[in-house]
Amino acid sequence: MKLIYQQMLAFFTIIVLLLTLLGIFFFQLTKSLIYENAWNQLEGYAYSLKTDAMSETQTSKGKVIFSLDSEKLQNYELLLQNQEVHFTIYTSRNRVLYPQTMGFQSIISKKDWRKLKKGNIIRRKNDLSWKRGPGDFKEGDRQQQKMTDILAPCFDQQGDLVAVISVGAKVSSLEESFAKIQRSLIYMLLISAAIGVAISYLVAHYTTKRIRQLQRATRQVASGNFNIQIPNKDRDEIDDLANDFNSMTFSLKKSEKEIKRQEEQRRQFMADAAHEMRTPLTTINGLLEGLAYDAIPEESKAKSIELMRNETKRLIRLVNENLDYEKIRSGQILLKRQNFEAMHVLHNIQTQLRKKAQSAGDTLEVTGPNKLNVFADYDRFVQVIFNVTQNAIQFTQNGNIQISAEKGFESTIFRISDTGIGMTPEQLKNIWERYYKADASRKNSKYGESGLGLAIVQQLMQLHHGKVEVISHPDQGTTFTLIFPDEKLTNDKV
Ligand SMILES: Nc1ncnc2c1ncn2[C@@H]1O[C@H](COP(=O)(O)OP(=O)(O)OP(=O)(O)O)[C@@H](O)[C@H]1O
Ligand SMILES: [Mg+2]
Structure with a gap:
């Protein structure tokens, strides 16, 4: 079954079930209210009859005589007949006192008599049979009538039961009201069911529409279109x-x-x-x-x-450097980091590169404290400083190159500055790329030509959790700053 029908069925079942239960409950409630109301009315009539048309008189001998005012009773009978209400008055021995003529008379069971003697008012629904006939009627001249009635006992001053008033109304008049309510309830149920179907269709349609949207989007993704976003409002x-x-x-x-x-x-x-x-x-x-x-x-x-x-040799260097770069990049090399004296290393590099600097007409200076500790892999540290210094010599003619070192905050800082040709901001952006050379005319110069040097420097500095920064101005010079973090900081990061 399609999802929309499944959902509709579920919604519809719930709505109809709920409405039926509510309808039955409401119907029962109104039915009992109508009966309650009728009984209250009948009790009211019984009370009026008792106070208006019945009296006790004491004879000279002191005997109490119970008497009925038949004129008033007749008036009542006429009045109540219009409302299809009938009453009968019985003696305590179940003999009809009033009316003597044809009228509706109810049958009082022994159980009811017992209750009446105790002073209870009895309310009866429609289970009793009132019979049309004279006070003492025989089988055959009865006409049964469904009535609802109340039985009210009357006691004398001594507290003895002297009479019972039975006031009854036709059930058919109440049943009319029930039928009306029933009809309205059925209409209501039908209308609600129709509304229920409409609402469940709308809800189900809305849900399946959203699912279909997801389905379409999934198909798009399956066909390779990832530029798809489904609007969502975080509702469900x-x-x-x-x-x-x-x-x-x-x-x-x-x-x-x-x-x-x-x-x-x-x-x-x-x-x-x-x-x-x-x-x-x-x-x-x-x-x-x-x-x-x-x-x-x-x-x-x-x-x-x-x-x-x-x-x-150049080819071998190129291949080696490429391999080196790939190894560093893919994390295949392990650094043997240790604390060592950096100034000594810087002076060594100065000695190695002095000749190259001189042939380019440059001076190469090293400045810094007498002793300076750095935490790094010795060989890779030399490689980094050597590379950057070599670049400085390569791109500076008749200038000055300075390697300076100092202690920084939880780090050791090295600066390599030159007064060479410098770079434009555009060129600066790309110097870390492999094979990048800022100026094609610089290719095949004496020292470096593969464009791999700075790419390797950057990878090595990352491996050291360090930082490399560069400031450069065309025709003014370049300064590379290399920051090596101290041991404590490095360990924290690892
Ligand atoms: N100190 C500097 N002054 C001016 N330009 C520089 C400086 N250092 C680097 N560059 C520019 O950055 C480019 C990349 O440098 P990198 O060291 O990566 O390559 P390379 O020196 O050309 O070749 P090699 O792989 O041999 O080092 C250089 O070609 C150069 O254009
Ligand atoms: Mg280089």
């Missing part, structure tokens, strides 16, 4: 589901973007790596062909072989 479980669905499409979109980015990166990397390797390979190939066809004069052969060696 369907909205929760929509919420989860939205998070799912968001994640899918994110991973799709990431896959595309990685794919693009891989493609770029392959292109760049091929491009980087082509230059040395072309050089080597050219020289080898020259040698093979004896096109190179004898005196240049040694120089050509030297050139080929250099190009091969």
Whole structure:
């Protein structure tokens, strides 16, 4: 069965069941109220009859005589007949006192007599049979009539039962009211059922509409469209589901973007790596062909072989650096971090690079305290400082390069500043990318050419939980700041 019908059936059943129960309850309640009302009225008549038309008189001998005022009783009878109310007065011995003529008379059971003697007023629904006939009637001249009545006892001053007044009304007049109520209830039930069907259809339609919306969205996602969000107002479980669905499409979109980015990166990397390797390979190939066809004069052969060696070294360095970068990036290298004296290392680097600096016409200075502790992997620390200082020399002609070191807040800070060509903000954004060279004309310079140096520096600083910052102005110079966190801080982070 379709969900909409299932829901409608459930709603409809609940509505109809509820209305039927309410209807029955309401009908019973009104029925008993109507009876209650009728009995109260009949009791009122009995009381009036007793006070108006019945009296006790004492004889000279002191005997109490119970007497009826027949004129008043007749008046009452006429008056009540119009309302289809009949009354009978009995003696305490179950003999009819009034009316003597034809009238409605009720039968009082022995049980009722016992109750009456105790002074109880008896209310009877429609179970009794009133009979039309004279006071002492015989079988045959009776006409049964369904009546509801009350039996009220009358006592004399001594407290003895002297008479019983029975006042009854036709049940048929009450039944008319019941039928009316019943009819209204059935109408009400039918109208409510119709409204129930309409409401259950609307609710079910609304719910299934939202489910269908989810279904359509799921199909879209299945066909590869992740740009889909379902509006939701956080009202119910369907909205929760929509919420989860939205998070799912968001994640899918994110991973799709990431896959595309990685794919693009891989493609770029392959292109760049091929491009980087082509230059040395072309050089080597050219020289080898020259040698093979004896096109190179004898005196240049040694120089050509030297050139080929250099190009091969460059290729090996390129491959090694790539491998190194990948290892660092994929977390395959483990740092052996330790505390060591940094100034000593800086002076060593200064000695190693002094010659290069001199050939570029640069001065290379190291400043800082006599002793300065740093917490890092020794070899990787040297690699980082060496790389950045080498860059500074590479991009500075006849200038000054300064390596300074100081203690920072829970860290050790190194600054490498140069007065070289500097970089524009646009160039600065890309220097951490692999193979990036700010200016194509800088390619194949003496020291660095692969564009991997800073990419490796950045990865190594991240591995150290450190920071690297750079400030640069074109034609003014560049300052790289490297911050190595202290041992305590590093341990906390690990
Ligand atoms: N001190 C500096 N002054 C000016 N430009 C710089 C400086 N340091 C780096 N750059 C720019 O950033 C680019 C990337 O530097 P990176 O060290 O990554 O590569 P590279 O030096 O070209 O090659 P290598 O892989 O051999 O180091 C450089 O090509 C250069 O354009
Ligand atoms: Mg470099």
